Every structure is written in structure tokens, then in C-alpha cells.
Amino acid sequence: MKFKHILAGALLAFFSTGAFAQTTKPAAAQVGKLPVAEHYAGGQDSLVAQLQRSIQYPALAKRNRMQGQCIVGFTLTEDGAITNAKILKEIGGGTGQEALRVVKLLKFKAPGYSQQYSVPVSFKL
Template sequence: MKKFLPLILICFVQNTFSQHKEPTIKSDPDAVVNSSKNNSRVDSQPEFPGGPEALYNDFIKNNYRMPIVKNLKGKVYVSFMVETNGTLSDIKILRDIGYGTGEEAIRVLKLSPRWTPAKRNNKYVRWNYSFPITVKGIDSAESLEFYNRNNNNPIAEVVREDEENQVYNTAGLEVMPEFPGGQEALERFLKDNYKNPQKDLKGRVYATFIIEKDGSLSDIKILRDIGYGTGAEAIRVLKLSPKWSPGKQNNKVVRVLKAIPIAVD
């Protein structure tokens, strides 16, 4: 009997673990998971405006900034709650591939427009939604793609909790934000204040920032630099910027996302 006891225990442990299902992200990486502890069924699933194609091909593609890490490939798995008013809450990363890919997914999802919420018995209900974001690392030259896209094509109007915080792209904006004195004054400001970190270094630094309703700059980011602290210097200079004339849409002052190149010479 003593000889059989270890064997019985091993069989019990194996049986217990065999009943445990692996997370969906491992068993089916491309699956979309919709669930709620309080509602096992819904009449209609939550949906991004325009459907899954708009979510992946427009919103994610236009807003997710791929990491500047050559040959990096993988998926970031995200989970969030679609609230009854269509906003997203409790955004979490189930798994990422490092290099800030998870943090970037959270940043983008916080920009999401309101979804059509799930319905059950003709009432809107909260619903947990999970899906993967395919990530492909790029080299520094490819990061210009975001710069060009940002300046030539409109991105989705961004909603953060309420319409008062929408962020617009410059494309299609009724009244563009403007540096005091115009474009020439902006170029002069950058030239007078930017200090080349290294002698004889030449190139361009590409930066993005949000022009707030009061004309101040926020969320300053570097898309591409040429090393040697050139990106950090660009951020330092942009933080010195005087307030801009803010952009306008429908006769209202709005927040605007803008991208600019800064010459290093």
C-alpha cells in the first residue's frame, strides 16, 4: 500500500493541473475575449466606432508608436472594461514584449473614442474586452513615417473622458495653432535656443507635442533624433516655448497635436 501512495498523489496532482486552462493569450493569440463576471451573456458585444477594421487599421495603426528597436516583433495583449457610456476603464497589460510596448498600448487606449457599449435585455452593461496589438520594431529612419502621417492625414478625434479634452490633428483644423509671430519666428526661436550637444553634428530631430487650450505645450515626445543628447536638448528648448495661439474647431478653442522638425547644425 505504501508503494502505491506516491503514485496516487502524482496522479492526483496531474489531474488537478490538467483541469486548469491556459490563458487565452497562449492558447489562441489572436482571439478577442469578451466577458463579464456579472453578465455571462449579452445581446450585443461592445464595438469600436466603425468596427474591428477601424480599430486595427485606422486607430491603432495611426496612433501606436512602434518602438525604435530593429527586428523586434511580437504582440501586446491588453484588457479593459467598456463602460455603459462607452468609455474605457481599468486598462491593463496582460503581456508585452518590453521596450515600453505595454506603456504605449495604455497611452493609445486612453485616447480611444467612445465605444458602443454592450447590451443585455435592452440595457447597456459593462463588459470586459481583450485583444492583441501586433508590434513590429522599426529603425530610426522608419520613425519618420509617423511624422509624415501626422502632418498629412487626420487621426481619429481623441476623447479622454469627455469632449472637452479632445485632441485634434492639424489636418482639417479650421484655425491652426500658431507660434507667436508665425513660422519664421518659431524657426528663429529654435535656432537661437537650441544648443548643439556636439561640435559639427548635423541632422534633424523630429518631435511631437500637444498645444493646450491656453497655448502651452504638453506631452512633448521625440520621434527621432541623431543621438548625443539631441532629443533631450529638443525637449529642453520646447519647454521654453512661449504660449502659442491655440487651434480652433467649430469656433471653439481645442487641444491640437503637432509634429515639427528641429534642425541640428
């Protein structure tokens, strides 16, 4: 009898905490402050908007309904050029290559120093 009460209490606690965890924003909607955005004309909102406008969803990823976030790392040089761009994280289906292509299209203001940055690129159907 005591075991039933313990089991019922544990299940109640488990399900009640799960209900409160649903109140936060989805991970794809949460974008923190991007340090590289200070070197982009228009700031972070403009940077994210440009990324979303430039994406051409890869056919394989679209067919397989792949969604998520790719991360591209690069070096921003003194004159604002992007060098050493590479895929740090991808979700597959050609999304990594597309994220790399889109990041290489970005035009930054000259920061006057060289620094490494990473930019998340979201893919959502």
C-alpha cells in the same frame, strides 16, 4: 543496417511534415474576431486600423528590433468609457506602455452594460 533505414525514415518523415506546416499564415497576421469590435464605430477593421495609425514605436523597442503582440485588458463601461486598463502581455522595450496608451485613446459606442475585454496590439517593424 536496419538502424540506418529506421533513422532515414524518421528524418524523411520529420522534414516532410515541416514543409506542410509552412502553409498557414504567420501568427501576427492571424487576428480572430474581437468581441469588443461590435461596440466600435466601423467594426473590427476600423478598430485595428486605428490602433496601427496611433502607435508610435518606442525607441528602445525599435533599436532592439522587438516585434510581437501586446495584449491590453480593460473594462468597457455602460457609457462606452474604458476603465481598469492594464497590460496583460508585453514584449518589452516600452511596447506595453505604448499599447496601453493607444487603447486608452479608443472611443467606443455605449453598449448599455459593463464588460471586460482584451485587445491585441501588434508591433511590427
